[in-house]
Amino acid sequence: MNHEKKMNPSEQLAALESAQQNMERASVYGAKLLGVYCIVLGLLLGTLAALLQVYRPEENFGGFIVITALFVVAVVAISLAYGRMYRSLPRGYSKLYLRGFFISMALYLVAVMLLSAGWLGWIVTALTWIAVAAPLCLTGVVMVRK
Amino acid sequence: MSAHARERLNDDFSNPVRLSLMGALRAVDEADFKTLKETVGVSDSVLSRHLSALESAGYVKIKKGYVGKRPRTWAKLTSTGHQAFAEHVQALKDITGLV
Numbered sequence: 282m283n284h285e286k287k288m289n290p291s292e293q294l295a296a297l298e299s300a301q302q303n304m305e306r307a308s309v310y311g312a313k314l315l316g317v318y319c320i321v322l323g324l325l326l327g328t329l330a331a332l333l334q335v336y337r338p339e340e341n342f343g344g345f346i347v348i349t350a351l352f353v354v355a356v357v358a359i360s361l362a363y364g365r366m367y368r369s370l371p372r373g374y375s376k377l378y379l380r381g382f383f384i385s386m387a388l389y390l391v392a393v394m395l396l397s398a399g400w401l402g403w404i405v406t407a408l409t410w411i412a413v414a415a416p417l418c419l420t421g422v423v424m425v426r427k
Numbered sequence: 428m429s430a431h432a433r434e435r436l437n438d439d440f441s442n443p444v445r446l447s448l449m450g451a452l453r454a455v456d457e458a459d460f461k462t463l464k465e466t467v468g469v470s471d472s473v474l475s476r477h478l479s480a481l482e483s484a485g486y487v488k489i490k491k492g493y494v495g496k497r498p499r500t501w502a503k504l505t506s507t508g509h510q511a512f513a514e515h516v517q518a519l520k521d522i523t524g525l526v
Contacts, residue, residue, distance in 0.1 A: 286443060290436075290522040293446055297516065300450035303466040308455050365494050369458035 304369070311369040316424030318363045319381060319417045325355050326385055327414025330392040334406040337396055374424065381420030388413045432521035439484050440515045444469055444477045449512045452487065452504045460500040478502055486511060 288296060329352045336344035392409045395401065440446050447467045452458065458466075464474050481487040486508030490501045504512070 287441065288443055288446070290519045293440075294516075294519050294523060296443060296447055297450040297519075300447035300467060301454045304451035304454040304458065304462075307462050307466050308458070311455075367459075369462045370456040372453070372455055375456045 305371070308369045308371045311367065312371050312374060312424050312427055314363065314366055315370060315374055315378060316421040316426075318359060319378060319421030319424060321359050321421075322356065323381070323385055323414040323417025323421060325352060325359075326389055326417065327410040327412075328352075330389050330413040331406050331410035333393065333396060334401070334409055337400075371427075377420055377424065381417045384416035385413055388416065432518045435514060435518035435521075437511055437515040437518075439481070439486065440512065442477065444473060445481060448474075448477055448481065449486065449504070449508065452502060453509070453512060455503075457490075457501050457503040460502070463502060481508070 329348065332348050333345065336348055338345040392413055395405075395409070440449055444467060448463065451463060451466045460471075460474065460478075463478075464471065467474065469477075478487060478489060482489050485505060488503050488505050490503075492499055492501070
């Protein structure tokens with residue numbers, strides 16, 4: 282490739298299309314990586330929300346501390362791993378991730394507020410897990426499949 | 428009377444490397460130096476020179492950081508870069524008759 286050669290408009294458009302296609306191919310890896318990260322983070326957040334229904338801080342403070350600490354360690358570990366492997370991200374994927382993350386976090390906060398209602402049974406616990414994990418997991422699945 | 432499309436071409440993107448860089452960055456939210464180098468097919472020094480020029484013009488934002496102990500550089504288009512490049516591409520399409 283001659284780096285300084287002047288190109289006519291048609292050549293510029295062809296070069297542009299080629300660069301975009303190359304980058305789109307290269308960023309497939311980034312899409313799948315963020316997708317897997319979203320799925321794992323969603324499962325962790327859902328599991329934390331569900332376990333907090335079982336190990337309530339006012340009833341089992343030790344269990345609550347252990348679960349929360351494990352969650353923090355797991356999130357830090359997957360975030361560091363993601364940071365090491367991250368290279369590029371297709372256009373619009375940052376917003377897609379943030380949307381899934383904030384919806385999951387909002388549902389997590391609802392689950393935390395439900396703690397004050399007392400033990401609501403295993404079905405509610407399972408539904409909490411699914412509801413909190415779903416937005417991030419579905420976002421992740423969409424990214425991996427693209 | 429509106430200006431001819433060729434007058435709307437941006438000289439900052441007339442260089443083939445800069446054109447390819449802008450095109451590649453338009454397809455992503457962000458990309459690291461190695462990915463850009465592989466995508467555009469240029470050497471480290473050539474890529475570095477053109478990225479710096481695009482950054483100076485305000486079209487690209489460069490972020491430097493570390494992954495472990497290794498330095499890493501990421502680049503993304505600024506909103507000015509998105510707009511300027513969209514106008515350049517539109518001018519190219521107008522000239523070539525691709526609308």
